[in-house]
Amino acid sequence: MPTDDEFADAFTDGFARALRGAAELAPEPVRHTLAAQAEQRGRRRRRRRRAVVASALAVLVLAGAGGFTALGGRPLGPTGPAAQPDPDRPEMSTRDFVTLITGLLPKGTVQELNTDGPEKLSGHTTGATLLFDDGAGASIVEFSVERTNLRPDAGAVCTDGFQTPQDACDRTVRPDGSVLVIDKLRNQNAKDGREWRVTWAAPDGRRVSFTEYNGQPATANRPEPPVADSTRLTELVTDPAWDRVFAALAPVKDAPRPGDSPPPAPAAGGPSNAELLAKLVPLLPAGAEVEKQDPGHAALTVTYQGRTSMLQVGADPASERGRDELATMDRNPPTPLEVRQKGADGTLVVTNRFGNGKSATNPVLHWTAAVHYPDGSQLWLSEWNGENQYTARPGDPALDVDQLKAIATAPAWRS
Amino acid sequence: MDQESAEPPWPEFPDFVASRARHLLRTAFLLTGGDSHLAEDLVQEALGRVYLKWRKISRLDNPSGYAQTVLVNTFLSYRRKRSASERVTDEFPEVGVHDPDPALRLTLLRALAELPAPDRAVLVLRFWEDRSVEETAAALRLSGTAVRTRCRRALARLRAVLGDDIETAFGGSPGTTGEDATSGPNPSSEKAVLRHAH
Numbered sequence: 094m095p096t097d098d099e100f101a102d103a104f105t106d107g108f109a110r111a112l113r114g115a116a117e118l119a120p121e122p123v124r125h126t127l128a129a130q131a132e133q134r135g136r137r138r139r140r141r142r143r144a145v146v147a148s149a150l151a152v153l154v155l156a157g158a159g160g161f162t163a164l165g166g167r168p169l170g171p172t173g174p175a176a177q178p179d180p181d182r183p184e185m186s187t188r189d190f191v192t193l194i195t196g197l198l199p200k201g202t203v204q205e206l207n208t209d210g211p212e213k214l215s216g217h218t219t220g221a222t223l224l225f226d227d228g229a230g231a232s233i234v235e236f237s238v239e240r241t242n243l244r245p246d247a248g249a250v251c252t253d254g255f256q257t258p259q260d261a262c263d264r265t266v267r268p269d270g271s272v273l274v275i276d277k278l279r280n281q282n283a284k285d286g287r288e289w290r291v292t293w294a295a296p297d298g299r300r301v302s303f304t305e306y307n308g309q310p311a312t313a314n315r316p317e318p319p320v321a322d323s324t325r326l327t328e329l330v331t332d333p334a335w336d337r338v339f340a341a342l343a344p345v346k347d348a349p350r351p352g353d354s355p356p357p358a359p360a361a362g363g364p365s366n367a368e369l370l371a372k373l374v375p376l377l378p379a380g381a382e383v384e385k386q387d388p389g390h391a392a393l394t395v396t397y398q399g400r401t402s403m404l405q406v407g408a409d410p411a412s413e414r415g416r417d418e419l420a421t422m423d424r425n426p427p428t429p430l431e432v433r434q435k436g437a438d439g440t441l442v443v444t445n446r447f448g449n450g451k452s453a454t455n456p457v458l459h460w461t462a463a464v465h466y467p468d469g470s471q472l473w474l475s476e477w478n479g480e481n482q483y484t485a486r487p488g489d490p491a492l493d494v495d496q497l498k499a500i501a502t503a504p505a506w507r508s
Numbered sequence: 509m510d511q512e513s514a515e516p517p518w519p520e521f522p523d524f525v526a527s528r529a530r531h532l533l534r535t536a537f538l539l540t541g542g543d544s545h546l547a548e549d550l551v552q553e554a555l556g557r558v559y560l561k562w563r564k565i566s567r568l569d570n571p572s573g574y575a576q577t578v579l580v581n582t583f584l585s586y587r588r589k590r591s592a593s594e595r596v597t598d599e600f601p602e603v604g605v606h607d608p609d610p611a612l613r614l615t616l617l618r619a620l621a622e623l624p625a626p627d628r629a630v631l632v633l634r635f636w637e638d639r640s641v642e643e644t645a646a647a648l649r650l651s652g653t654a655v656r657t658r659c660r661r662a663l664a665r666l667r668a669v670l671g672d673d674i675e676t677a678f679g680g681s682p683g684t685t686g687e688d689a690t691s692g693p694n695p696s697s698e699k700a701v702l703r704h705a706h
Contacts, residue, residue, distance in 0.1 A: 105663065107674035108616075108635060108663070111613065111670070112538060112635050115613040115617050116534035116535075116537060117613075118537065119533050119534045119538075119544060119547060120533065120544045426640060
């Protein structure tokens, strides 16, 4: 019986790598737009389906008002039921909205990329994506205006520079309690690509976001995005003109009130990162040196026998999901360098080595060991050669997978 | 009775989109042979379908895999409405300093675009998604034999178009398994996105 290996040769290896290279040419997703438009499309499909049913029944229910106006977006945070149309709320057309944001941009030409919205603003959020050209290179810019249930400390945050390449992030608490974040990110896939995200979040849950690229997201055509000055960026998201947009958006039921004290932090579901690191360090092989610890990411830099790598630890408490994962593990074939070992008590220990993709092995970039306990709890270790989560270099790591496995299976984790 | 008649909050849906959008868009980009406009349309259409059933899909073991399958089937059922003039541009972005042959990417996309859509889907699932023959067959509702046949035929066509270029660009690295520490980093590895398996 033929197996998958029948296709494995030098050409298919090169083809797979070329395919990954070609995929990098894809445009970067404009996430807010994708989510909002997916919802709109989903609802349109639902309406079409209902329309077919209604036609079949010869019931004229499609002409009623109200059921077909809810095309507007939803707040991005947790929220209650969808907003109801309010006859007292001022209306604003999509055309007026685009005119407003165009007027806030510096001098240049604007092309709408996203006009697939309702004729009038509705719901809790709205936004638009434009191609803006100030004469120095057309760039994609995106506006988002939302009523949310988020307090400013959650509504405006810097991206984690450990996970995403970042040039800088400035976070400012303003006298009125609102928070302004100017987050300057680098595209890890497109050379010279920049993505700047500017967010203003008010104590009552209002939020304005402006995202700009230095060209198309996957194709830089200028050193910096078109609006580069911090003062100008601040003015852009705090302009009083947004009041008119917010007035047309439906309020959110559980919006925060200015002056409210923050809600208590949710109870931790397992050991803290600091506790994990405190357990990890004594389990390292004799002679291993820990250069620095990063409790925020449960990671540390370890040097052993002249090799330096980053080591991250994670633990998940017992859960139904964990038990399901363990029970269904056999359905997924192992990746090429994966080794699974089941103990008499049902515990499964998995070590793995893989590259840029779970089946890629040339070169190997990641070394992992995980223990899946019968109660669904898990402990995992991940090692790579780099300084952050987006850098992974080939080469022998500080600890091999057997050493990772020895650490992961140490009884100390269960005490 | 329409279970979806109430407007559910589903606050996790935007988070799901945020986490999967990049990969979905890249898959769609390859499926369309490099048509970024159509790729975005397909992703939105697929996500719209996912949104409709999100209550059920979110409880699956692998919502991401389900969304990928929806995307591929959306592609296969899609009737192209755009004109040929809107295909991938010849303007080729600079994407990496270690890129062995930037032009190869464009050639590859064009070659993909000339394959029959089901053949393209097979190659993308097998060599981009890393799915097995059986998984590919299940996603495309084909038999394993049909997947192998299409895969073999499509690879033969691509080999004819790209064979020398691939060999030159990647040095004919042997096989798909085993660690080869001497080959040095490939451009993708330099820009690796961590996918910790745990």
